[in-house]
Amino acid sequence: MSKTSYLEFQNITKSYKKNIALDDLNLKINKGDIFGYIGPNGAGKTTTIKILVGLITEFQGKILIDNIPLEHAKQGLYQDLGYLPQEVGFQEWRTVEHALKTFGKLSGVNSNTLEDRINDSLKLVGLLDVKKRKIKHLSGGMIQKLRLSQAIINNPKLLVLDEPLSGLDPSSRFQVKKMIKELVKQDVTVIFSSHILSDVEDFATNIGIINKGRLLKIGTPTEFENYYDIGKIIEIKYDEGISPLPDIDLDCIQNIDIGKIKQKIHIKPNSDLDLSISEILKFIIAKKLKVRSFNVLRPSLEEVYLKLVEEDDK
Amino acid sequence: MSYSLSYKIQMKNLSLLYFDELKGYYKSKVMIILWIGLPILVLLFRLLIFLAPEALNMPSTFPIPISSLVGFIISSIGGALSAVMLSTTITSEMNKHIYDLFLVRPVKRHLLILSKYLAVFTCLILATFIAYTIGVIFDIFTIENFGIDEIYDILKSIGSTLAIMSTSCSIGIIFGIALSSVAASAILSMYVGNQLLSVFIVGAVFLSGEMDVFFFQILLGMLLTSLFLVISMLAFKKKQL
Numbered sequence: 001m002s003k004t005s006y007l008e009f010q011n012i013t014k015s016y017k018k019n020i021a022l023d024d025l026n027l028k029i030n031k032g033d034i035f036g037y038i039g040p041n042g043a044g045k046t047t048t049i050k051i052l053v054g055l056i057t058e059f060q061g062k063i064l065i066d067n068i069p070l071e072h073a074k075q076g077l078y079q080d081l082g083y084l085p086q087e088v089g090f091q092e093w094r095t096v097e098h099a100l101k102t103f104g105k106l107s108g109v110n111s112n113t114l115e116d117r118i119n120d121s122l123k124l125v126g127l128l129d130v131k132k133r134k135i136k137h138l139s140g141g142m143i144q145k146l147r148l149s150q151a152i153i154n155n156p157k158l159l160v161l162d163e164p165l166s167g168l169d170p171s172s173r174f175q176v177k178k179m180i181k182e183l184v185k186q187d188v189t190v191i192f193s194s195h196i197l198s199d200v201e202d203f204a205t206n207i208g209i210i211n212k213g214r215l216l217k218i219g220t221p222t223e224f225e226n227y228y229d230i231g232k233i234i235e236i237k238y239d240e241g242i243s244p245l246p247d248i249d250l251d252c253i254q255n256i257d258i259g260k261i262k263q264k265i266h267i268k269p270n271s272d273l274d275l276s277i278s279e280i281l282k283f284i285i286a287k288k289l290k291v292r293s294f295n296v297l298r299p300s301l302e303e304v305y306l307k308l309v310e311e312d313d314k
Numbered sequence: 315m316s317y318s319l320s321y322k323i324q325m326k327n328l329s330l331l332y333f334d335e336l337k338g339y340y341k342s343k344v345m346i347i348l349w350i351g352l353p354i355l356v357l358l359f360r361l362l363i364f365l366a367p368e369a370l371n372m373p374s375t376f377p378i379p380i381s382s383l384v385g386f387i388i389s390s391i392g393g394a395l396s397a398v399m400l401s402t403t404i405t406s407e408m409n410k411h412i413y414d415l416f417l418v419r420p421v422k423r424h425l426l427i428l429s430k431y432l433a434v435f436t437c438l439i440l441a442t443f444i445a446y447t448i449g450v451i452f453d454i455f456t457i458e459n460f461g462i463d464e465i466y467d468i469l470k471s472i473g474s475t476l477a478i479m480s481t482s483c484s485i486g487i488i489f490g491i492a493l494s495s496v497a498a499s500a501i502l503s504m505y506v507g508n509q510l511l512s513v514f515i516v517g518a519v520f521l522s523g524e525m526d527v528f529f530f531q532i533l534l535g536m537l538l539t540s541l542f543l544v545i546s547m548l549a550f551k552k553k554q555l
Contacts, residue, residue, distance in 0.1 A: 052420045055555060083418045089410030093338045102334055106327060106419040150415060 005067075006031040007052070007158070014047055014213075020048040023213040025061070029191065029206070034184050036200030037193040038305060039210035045193040046086055048210070049162045053083045065075065065158075079108040082156030084147050086163040086193075093217075094135035096127060096146060099135060100153055107154035121149045127260035132268055141172035148179060159190045165199050177202070197305045210304055211312045224304045232267035233297040234280060239290040248283055251277035263280050264297070320420075325423040328425045330500040331416075335433035344399040345524035348392055348441040353448045356387060364456065389514075390441055394507050396434050397486030401503035404430065404490025413555060427491075431483055431543060437492040438479050446472055470528040477535025478514050491549050508536070 005028045012025040021046045029035045039045050050056040052063060052070075053075075063070040065077060090099050100118045103144055109117050122128040123147040130138065138146065144164070151159060164180065165173050177199070184190055192200050200207065201221060208218040217227070238261050248256070252271035257264040267276045273296070284291055339345055404427075407413060413426055450468060454460050486503040493499040514534060518527040 055414060055417055077419045078418075081418060083415075085411060085414045087411055088405070088414050089412045090415075091338060091407070091412060093341070094334075098337075100336075102330065103415060103419065105330055106421060110421075189406065 008064040010062040014059040020213050025215055031189055032202055034190045034205045036204030036207040038197050040195055043210045044213040046162055049160055080157040082151035082159040084151040084161045084164050090135045095132055095134050097131045103150045104153045107155050117153055121152050125149045159188050161192045163193055197301050201301050209308050211309050216308045216312055224301050225298045227304050232273050234265045235295045235297050237262040237292040250279050323420050327421050331429035332432050335429050339437050344395050345437050350446045352388055356445050356449055358478050373549050388445055389475045389478040390511055392438055393482030396438055397482040397507040398500045400434055400483055401490035401494050401499040405493055405496045405499045409433040423550050427550055429547055434483055442475055451512035474531040477532045481510055481535050481538040484539045487546040488542055491546055
């Protein structure tokens with residue numbers, strides 16, 4: 001059964017004086033999708049997101065939410081939206097709890113459940129023990145977690161995360177990614193922008209690549225992987241100290257790239273891949289080679305992304 | 315129906331923002347100066363006049379009603395400080411994108427401005443009353459025949475003081491929104507705020523005899539405050555955050 005389209009961007013164009021930030025953007029996001037919105041810095045990701053959340057009101061085109069135009073859906077959207085901006089500060093005189101209380105009330109969280117929501121969202125991001133602490137005493141990583149916490153305070157149905165991992169050290173990146181993975185298990189539609197593809201490839205159900213305000217490609221991670229035909233390549237890694245596969249003379253092989261501990265075997269285009277794998281494996285067993293891994297290579301998402309952006313830049 | 319619901323939400327949110335801002339401002343360093351510093355300053359001035367009247371060429375038997383002195387000091391210092399506080403807070407908060415998290419919720423831009431103005435002005439009203447109360451206590455002990463006329467003068471002075479400070483606050487908001495440099499908005503709001511004070515005083519001098527100074531200052535304060543607040547709100551609406 002096909003999914004329902006939840007968000008629809010129709011012919012969105014936005015210019016800042018002479019610079020075109022978004023150029024006729026058309027995009028559909030289904031209910032329950034985890035949409036990875038990828039592009040280099042300045043590609044138009046934040047502009048798209050700011051238009052969606054209502055921070056930019058002057059633009060051309062139309063946005064539909066559940067088939068209702070954005071301007072009419074706004075009243076309901078406020079309660080269903082969670083937004084983590086790319087760069088945002090808090091009034092530092094507030095405590096963590098006070099900030100969340102205000103944002104919760106403004107998002108329409110019922111006063112009877114507000115305290116529980118604050119505790120739940122702080123628990124999820126691991127800030128429960130600093131609930132009473134003033135924001136000015138929080139570290140950079142803690143503030144990013146608080147940003148995430150305010151975005152989920154109202155149990156949103158639509159979670160918009162604009163570069164949630166930028167500016168974080170590796171440890172905090174890992175933690176925030178873990179939290180987002182927890183969040184997306186719930187029935188939430190997520191838009192997650194990043195300029196680093198590996199940030200989203202673990203959990204995105206759909207990926208859109210944008211460059212210079214134009215959406216270059218949209219598809220599932222598998223569709224992206226199959227986008228470029230890099231041929232049939234088998235990569236074999238060996239134990240350190242073991243010399244790579246000796247000269248192998250099989251009809252299916254076109255050529256071999258030999259590395260220190262790994263080899264890339266290029267299979268002839270007209271050969272059957274499964275049959276070739278079987279022949280190579282037989283050869284390895286016969287030679288009693290210690291193999292660590294044996295993989296059929298596919299283009300990585302990162303490679304597809306870079307190729308798409310490079311081609312577009314040309 | 316939907317309009318009235320939306321209006322209700324807006325009013326509810328304005329009230330929430332107002333009390334939040336009040337909580338933020340009343341403990342701020344600037345407000346602490348106003349709460350404590352102004353009454354102390356007023357008392358020091360009064361003491362100086364009382365102990366050394368010849369220094370100011372005044373008769374020793376209570377030369378100037380303390381209320382007028384309080385009014386002048388509070389208007390100039392309180393107005394300038396609150397204008398600087400508002401302008402620097404707004405500029406700095408805009409630079410840090412603090413308003414984004416409010417504006418993605420059902421909060422209209424003008425409510426953010428209005429809540430700040432109301433919060434600071436409430437603090438100023440309280441600070442003014444504290445300082446005037448101390449002035450009145452001093453007056454009672456030092457002025458012979460302190461009576462209803464003096465109280466009427468004090469109330470008029472409070473009105474004029476608040477009108478001037480309200481105008482200073484609103485001019486501070488304009489610079490806070492218009493400028494992206496915290497230092498520039500502080501300097502300009504202080505400078506223009508002080509210039510406005512002179513408009514109130516010079517205007518009153520020119521009009522003396524033609525119109526009650528108190529009514530003139532109240533009217534001018536209300537007009538300028540409304541004008542500056544409307545300009546601020548329109549500018550903030552157009553501002554790219």
